[in-house]
Amino acid sequence: MRTPPNERLTSDIAEPVLPDTSGSERRCILSGDNAPRDMLVRLAISPDGLVLPDVAAKAPGRGAWIGVSRAALETALTEGHLKRALMRAFKGASLSIPDDLGQRVEAALARHLGDRLGLELRSGKIVLGSARIEEQARAGRLAALLHAADSSEDGRRKLDQAWRVGREAEGSGERGQVLPLDRNALSVALGRDNVVHLGVAGHAGDMRAAMRVQQAVSRLSRFVADGGSPPDAAAPDARDMMDITGRDTPGHSDRPTAGRSAHDEYGKD
Template identity: 55%
Template sequence: MSDPVRTCILSREEAPREGLIRLALSPDGEVLPDVRAKAPGRGAWIGVDRAELEASGKKLRSALSRAFKTNDLRVPDDLGQRIADQLQRAALDRLGLEFKAGNVVIGGERIQNAARAGQLHLLLHASDAGEDGAGKLAQAWRVGSDMEGSGRKGLTLPIPRTILSLALGRENVVHAGLTDPRAARRVGDALDRWLHFIGPDPASRPCETGSQGASAFPPGGSQNTTNSTEGL
């Protein structure tokens, strides 16, 4: 069954709801992010990134008033930050669930073994990962997936190892690898929504450490991250 299609209230472009962000109206009239799309009542959907959202000004309020069919609403000044925080939490929660299910390996040796055996479907690095360590794992992944010479590196997340470790409930997690293709796709989709929204703005992504993007995701998975670059 295909995902239901929704329309972004700002761009008016249509997209599957799983790729958009839902906004909900609280009982006291405050517009709040509902990235898991579970809040009751009428919702409004956006597909723009944070920079576009924060530059929309009066257009956003007008679009929200039409979507919620009321002028009695308040748009918080930090709506963009709240959305980014929820998307980060959703992505890390998904990664944590997959870890508990046994679909994530951590530790350089375990990841390297899985990669060389052709069992790695998504490779993630903390923003403060060393280039040497990340490079060795990426090389093993390229060898194991028969993609030598492709430049494939995996995805460097805009969070340090302290946050990645907290998400997995382990200490000093610098790299993580997904060994189940469906789990990799689920994590890739959650990361895709987060990275698309926060965009390439250095103020939003202070931990960016070089080129990364869609080729870090499994084939057939997420391919629409705003920060994607060719040649990974």
């Protein structure tokens, strides 16, 4: 089912945005780790001081970035670490942190992914229906293969095998990614009945749609997983997919990119 509506600071989806290749990084206020912006979640404050997720990173003013799992966020909230970190981030501003912030972040990320899938469907990049997905997969016309969280093992196995054939990767064990969304959520997002599997059209020379989808998938998967790791370790994240296109992978270097601040924990965007 679709997650309950939450307050929005702004629209949760931006028009096609590729993973950040500029080297711009932000520091998680809880873990202290640096990572590319597109792998983190921005928090911002509403005019009345309520701390809310800003997953599109479009809200005005200062922002604070987090890159931890929901479990870690909720622990930090309970133990007071989050409040202290946010007070530093927002320079002592009067803040109100909702008790259900973890749920709000997860809901915003799920909505962001659903919106992205909807945009790609309207642009003709989403392939639906098991028979059509299998046909396109075997022909090597899918850049990504995704399965609902409640999809059957048998259904996944058949399509995964077809995908490996099309990628000339038989025997590799490669498989599509199991999403942290069930068939009901996918059906609502795409306006179709009983969406259990979907493919993202593309090939080695055109991975843009798959990269946009994978960016949204990775952030949600990392947030809902214990320890902040994607539940399906075999599935590539947006940075892995950059390697397929031959372009540079967003770096984790501690050295600033020339002319820019590589690590901006709170500043305006």
